[in-house]
Amino acid sequence: MATLASDGIEGFTTRRVAQEAGTSTPAVYELFGDKAGLVREIFFEGFRQLRSQLDQLAPEPDPYRDLEQTVAAFRRFVRENRVLSDLMFGRAFADFGPGPDELKAGASTRKFLIDKIRRCVEAGLIEGDPRDIAHVLLAAAQGLSAQESAGWLGTSQASRDRRWTLAFRALMAGLASGR
């Protein structure tokens, strides 16, 4: 079966989706109304998968390591679902821009982060508004992931790892002492 992952975005056409679903093209339009609607569904499915993957993380007693592990899981998700992530966080499909409902999906993921961050704040590891911190942390992870996907973060695995951990440690250390 040809999927997003195997054929990339350019192979993603309504006809092909219909064919591989064993039905005809208008059926897709009957169900999703639009190609954008179809893409939107995949978008939501992506966030469900990410959420499910985060939920399956083994609980970690240390709040710091717990947060670190969550970021690592995010990174893994993006690496293993490159095209899907481009759709979720980038602008892979031209005619699909995130609307209010899509923002909610993103907010759900962020909420997951916020809880873990709150634990770190309550443990005295860092200071600040968990929501702001979640935004910053997620933005950094998203930027690093985008660069890693595009090959901009370095050619060797070692340098990419080094930069990821540097970013996380620096952010956490900087958040330790308020302002």
Next chain:
Amino acid sequence: MATLASDGIEGFTTRRVAQEAGTSTPAVYELFGDKAGLVREIFFEGFRQLRSQLDQLAPEPDPYRDLEQTVAAFRRFVRENRVLSDLMFGRAFADFGPGPDELKAGASTRKFLIDKIRRCVEAGLIEGDPRDIAHVLLAAAQGLSAQESAGWLGTSQASRDRRWTLAFRALMAGLASGR
């Protein structure tokens, strides 16, 4: 004239480009070979513009403020050239993925950052390999910009500003004390 900024990505077609250039479609193919080639040219032009905008920054004696100002200029560029930035840093066009030459263009921008970061390191403000720091700083800025463009960073200007400065300050503070 219809441009990328006014009509977005969906209006960007080889026929239209040819028409507004006062020529015919195959002329475009003669010049750029491909639509990807045409897009690539815009990609490079984008990095030239970004570089030119960074070069026009008034020199700042304080290395910290200098770096901060550079990041602010990056943010401004992305905000004022939303579609172009999507093309440069995201994956706005499906059939165009960054190759070796494109990576060089990105490296040029990063080099600009590295010099300013080196100044901060030499001034004792932060510690670490300037190249690693540049990667991390650029990734964070790119992630924040992407979220801001998509509307994920918050609805109020104040919260967006707060998160930008939080990210920068936290990163710099965290880089101050090595490891």
Next chain:
DNA sequence: ATCGTTTCGTGACATTGTTACGATACCTTG
């Protein structure tokens, strides 16, 4: 001045998003 090369315009082809138009299956209601 002539020839070869480069550039360019007309027209065509394959693909894609999208929809009109019937046909079919299914579900409700008497």
Next chain:
DNA sequence: CAAGGTATCGTAACAATGTCACGAAACGAT
């Protein structure tokens, strides 16, 4: 159980787009 309405689906078509073949024209070199 049968009839009618509705939702769904397949065939075919249309418009737009990327791309290219095929000459025509322009332009420089000899």
